[in-house]
Amino acid sequence: MEHAEPPATPPSRLPWDFHPALTEERLRICARMLANARRDALAMASYELGDDPWSVGCRAFAFGRHRLERAASSGDYPWLEVLDDSAHFVFVIGGNGNGVPVRFYRGAAEEPTERTLKRQEVEVQQLSLALGEAEAEDRAFRLAVETDGAGRVDRVVFLALRGEDRVECFWPVPLELPAEAAPGAAVQLRLIADDGYAGPGQVTDRTAPLPPALPRRKAMPDKQWPQTSLF
Structure with missing residues (x-):
């Protein structure tokens, strides 16, 4: 996937x-x-049964929301809280009631939509607590999940937006870390540890194999079967 160019004058913050x-x-x-939430949504998609990019996107959003909720309630991430668990999902990074509210969306980081920019009332209130009213005015923090043509995550960008057209921070989040290696040795990339959930693929691996198929019954040529119709 080819990305659109970031702002002509990259924000320094x-x-x-x-x-x-x-x-x-x-x-x-x-x-x-x-x-990982989008990875799982793609793994579970059944295009033969009618899944399409829209339904996969809805599932990816729900999976992402659920992962963040589960991580926040686990106690392993005391800096992570859920502020609004509705369809306008807002989570908070930072504890003691003074954390920063963040929302996420799938789409181009360079082109946030009006819906993406819209701030929820609880988000505005929390942002004022974290930054002060002057700094919080017209500001929003977002994680943009960008995907390729197959729907896979290409990159995740942290954005600090102010108003409708001012980008104060455009920071692609590194999703991989280089492992420590001796000088001159090949470097193996390792993924950052997740929240402990391996995803649906791990569940199917543990299931018992299906029993062998039963032999087909011979057709009865002299029997008239009733006709059926699909609704």
Whole structure:
């Protein structure tokens, strides 16, 4: 997938410049959860039964929301909270009631839509607590999940937006870390640890094999079968 070019004058601020709670490690973890959620949605898609990009996208959003909710309630990530668990899902990075509200969407980071920019009331209130009213005015933090032609995650970008057309931070979240290696040795990339859920593919591997198919019954040429119709 070819990305559109970031803003002509790249914003110089990084996520943690806005608030210390927005650390690189935390953003990596959240981005990884969203990437794995879309991976699982694609793995479970049944195009023969009618799945399409829209239905897969809905499932990917639900899976991403669920992963973040499960991680927040696990106690393993005390800096992660859920502020709004509705379809306008808002989560918070940072604890003690002073964290930063963030939302995620699938789409081009360079072209956030009006729906993406819309802020929820609880989001505005939490942002004022975290940054102060002046800094929070017209500002929004988003994670943009960009996909390729097959629907797979290509990259996740952290955005700090202000108003309808001002991008103050455009930071592609690194999803991989180079493993430590001796000088001159080949470097093996390793994925960041996820929230402990392996995904649906691991479940199917543990299921018992299907029994052999029963032999077909011979057709009865002299029997008239009733006609059926599909509704």
